[in-house]
Amino acid sequence: MANSKHAAHPNGSPAAARRTDSTHYKGEIAAMGDVSAVTAAIDIHSDNGIKLVAKGHRIDSRLRDKLTGHSLREPLDRGLEVADGVTPETLGKAAADCLEEQHWWTQLAARSGDPLAMRHGLSRLRLPAAAGFNLTLARAQRPALYRHSLRVALLCHYLAIRMELPAAVTDKLLLAALCHDFGELHIDPALLAPEHRISGEERRFVHSHPITGYLVLQDIPDIDPEVPRTVLHHHERLDGSGYPAGLSVDAIAPLSRLLMVADVAESILARFPDRHRLSTLLRLNLRKYDGKAIALVHEALIAPLPPSPNATDLPAWTAGEKLTMVVRVLTGWEQLRRVLDTAPHDDDQDGAGFLFDHVRNLNSMLLQFGFNPDNIEGLAEMAGADPEIAAELVAVLDEVQFQLKDMGQEIDRRGAELIQSLPPDTQTAFGEWRQTLHAAAAAA
Numbered sequence: 001m002a003n004s005k006h007a008a009h010p011n012g013s014p015a016a017a018r019r020t021d022s023t024h025y026k027g028e029i030a031a032m033g034d035v036s037a038v039t040a041a042i043d044i045h046s047d048n049g050i051k052l053v054a055k056g057h058r059i060d061s062r063l064r065d066k067l068t069g070h071s072l073r074e075p076l077d078r079g080l081e082v083a084d085g086v087t088p089e090t091l092g093k094a095a096a097d098c099l100e101e102q103h104w105w106t107q108l109a110a111r112s113g114d115p116l117a118m119r120h121g122l123s124r125l126r127l128p129a130a131a132g133f134n135l136t137l138a139r140a141q142r143p144a145l146y147r148h149s150l151r152v153a154l155l156c157h158y159l160a161i162r163m164e165l166p167a168a169v170t171d172k173l174l175l176a177a178l179c180h181d182f183g184e185l186h187i188d189p190a191l192l193a194p195e196h197r198i199s200g201e202e203r204r205f206v207h208s209h210p211i212t213g214y215l216v217l218q219d220i221p222d223i224d225p226e227v228p229r230t231v232l233h234h235h236e237r238l239d240g241s242g243y244p245a246g247l248s249v250d251a252i253a254p255l256s257r258l259l260m261v262a263d264v265a266e267s268i269l270a271r272f273p274d275r276h277r278l279s280t281l282l283r284l285n286l287r288k289y290d291g292k293a294i295a296l297v298h299e300a301l302i303a304p305l306p307p308s309p310n311a312t313d314l315p316a317w318t319a320g321e322k323l324t325m326v327v328r329v330l331t332g333w334e335q336l337r338r339v340l341d342t343a344p345h346d347d348d349q350d351g352a353g354f355l356f357d358h359v360r361n362l363n364s365m366l367l368q369f370g371f372n373p374d375n376i377e378g379l380a381e382m383a384g385a386d387p388e389i390a391a392e393l394v395a396v397l398d399e400v401q402f403q404l405k406d407m408g409q410e411i412d413r414r415g416a417e418l419i420q421s422l423p424p425d426t427q428t429a430f431g432e433w434r435q436t437l438h439a440a441a442a443a444a
Helices: 023-032 061-068 088-101 103-112 115-124 129-141 143-162 167-179 182-186 200-207 209-218 226-232 254-271 276-283 291-299 316-342 353-369 376-385 387-421 424-443
Strands: 038-040 051-053 080-082
Touching (some): 088 103, 103 115, 103 143, 115 143, 115 167, 129 143, 129 167, 129 182, 143 254, 167 226, 182 209, 209 226, 226 254, 254 276, 316 353, 353 387
């Protein structure tokens, strides 16, 4: 990881931090050098002055151990050149190809009001050399990450055009969108594999990638400070439930409010191209995201949607069981909350306060869907009879799963410190509810 031992300003920006390239990042560069011509544009030195690589020397896996075994004086992306790297021209062509791949992306460009701008906007972008190098590394070693970044940039361009942002502001948003996941290049790729189950300790590294990305971009000369700050905040949420700093509303960089919507929308579209999930999940999370950005994305989804291919994947009895588990969590929490409210405790030492917000958000989301805990069977029957309701219920249960897992992971992360903050006579009841929560998270 990049060095993350630093203080932070109240706005969430790291203070006085120095970037250090991770061993994973150096290893990815060496691996790229096996298939592309990566050469040193300057002499590469270790922190203590040892010349490791001479200017003009080719970088490949033979130098991996030498690079990973030393802390470097300068970040590698400022001292290396790669043949056939990503340029504004190649980005423009990739954007045009993306807009032609699927009908929805073509439709998105048309709905923007300026489809030519969306097709050619990236080709006119001023792309710093270090940013181009990192995009080239992503394209070579993490192609899914590269495609995601490109599509997030296209969604951001759509929002910028619809909001009539000035050209200079749009360029900053597009650059931030392309670079928003540079921090992931410094993470062990095994942690990010879809089949990998992230542990609590591993999640700490994943959650620090916005900070790493901020440090990478802050290191690039002549880049506007708003770009790294936008990247730093792209996983924050307006209700304070995001990371890495838990910022809310006005503390979040303005362009991050657009980037976060585009980032989430593309992630859902990549997994569920039918668009039902995106439409439903955005509606269920209005408190987390910018309302105008959500409305514009919804507008791009208003074309008649085909029946969800997942609509028949959820038998009514399965829906009923899963909803029952959710009810157990909510009713169990109400019983626990009454115990916590009546037990004597020091408010300043009450570490369970975050759970009130989590459960409140979960209740709000379910109410928006029209969830009635007293009529689970009726809802499950409707889902079995109506493919549209079934599709929405699948999406809601996906979001419930995420919310419950997030709550459980936060409880696990706080561990013994959380238990000790509770009044002694409530700890047993809390332990029982925690087991119910984990069971529901696994079943939802």
